[in-house]
Amino acid sequence: MRRMGEQGRKTLGMAMAIAGTGALAAAVAFVLSTGGGAVASTEHGMSGDMLVGLDGLDLTPYRNTTVGDVGTERFDPDAYLTEELESTTETLEDGTVLRIFEVEAVNKEIEIAPGVFFPAWTYNGQVPGPTLRANEGERIRIHFTNLGDRPHSMHFHGFHPFEMDGAMLKQQVPPNGTFVYEFEADPVGVHLYHCHATPITQHIHNGLYGLWIVDPKGGRPPARELYMMMNGFDPNFDEENEIYAVNTVAFHYARHPIEVRQNELIRIYLANITEFDLINSFHVHATFFDYYPTGTQPEPRDYTDTIIQGQGERGIVEVRFPHPGDFMFHAHKTEFAERGWMGLFRVIPDEGGDG
Ligand SMILES: [Cu+2]
Secondary structure (H helix, E strand, O other): OOOOOOHHHHOOOOOOOOOOOOOOEEEEEOOOOOOOOOOOHHHHOOHHHHHHOOOOOOHHHHOOOOOOOOOOOOOOHHHOOOOEOEEEEEOOOOOOEEEEEEEEEEEEEEEEOOOOEOOOOOOOOEEOOEEEEEEOEEEEEEEEOOOOOOOOOOOOOOOOOHOOOOOOOHOOOOOOOEEEEEEEOOOOOOEEEEEOOOHHHHHHOOOOOEEEOOOEOOOOOHHHHOOOOOEEOOOOOOOOOOOOEOOOOOHHHOOOOOOEEEEOEEEEEEOOOOOOOOOOEEEEOOEEEEEEOOOOOOOOEEEEEEEEEEOOOEEEEOOOOOOEEEEEEEOOOOHHHHHHOOOEEEEEEEOOOOO
16 A cells, blocks of 8 residues: 655545646645644555555645644633523423523634634634523523624514513623513524624624524434534625635634534534625535524425525534545535635444445
8 A cells, every 4th residue: 555645644624636748747736734633545445556646745725724723721712612691491380491601702713714813703612602501381581691792682583572682782881781582482493692783794703603403393303413503704894704614714624523423413503694695505525414504493494415504594404424534515616615615524434334
């Protein structure tokens, strides 16, 4: 078996080599850094012999990723994948469960790519804001405090009375103000919440958004569950995004692949909150997925490998990887993928699997 050079071992996630013509065979390689703990592709059944022409070639210029890492002390995209905001519960006289959350709007500088800092407006100090999750039939109460320097609100997608909408001018919470949102967790599905202060473009783009999930009575079938928000950033404030990501940090999951097991059911709660661009998309390699728009219906609408979402659209992706190895997921708007919205699933072979 052909051995890869040191550079190849360090950086190989996926490589396509195309032999050129002429005396010097040119290799065109698209190589992803997999960061520390990289697993050589040969361990996942990909033949090293496929990588003709890579020996001794410096692949660094062909990496499609950032250089260096973003510190996770400000925000950890790996933790975001599975963390929900903690809540407390009480049982009301009629037996209804009251679920109580605490949310603060606070200005905070975040890092969206190595060395690229962005003066964000956040819920609870993170972008996206924390995932709020409740069960169908519960009553939810959110104690909201605005520690920012201008009016903000929380506007939830879903059913609620007028006073809880958070969208009208008189529903904005002034700096140092508080408001208590309270309504039924309804309807079932994956939704979102965001600030609805004017100009909304600025308040959303600056980071005030998060997932709001209502689980059906009895829950959904067991699965490995992950939260993903497709977002973008305009660090030079020209009202065009320069950095795209899923969960804020450009290329985070390319440098730190999400480990899953071969054939395990993975359920992704996916939303698009990207400002300034008309659409975003989600594409996964080497498998297809069931797609449940908004997560409101029990049957999937699509069986595909690519879906598009406009801003505010969201849905549930249920996917299994039949083959072990490193597989990309990314926006199929390739510009977004090359500016940060690209990651990897690292599929670990199952006992008795084909790896
Ligand atoms: Cu706001």
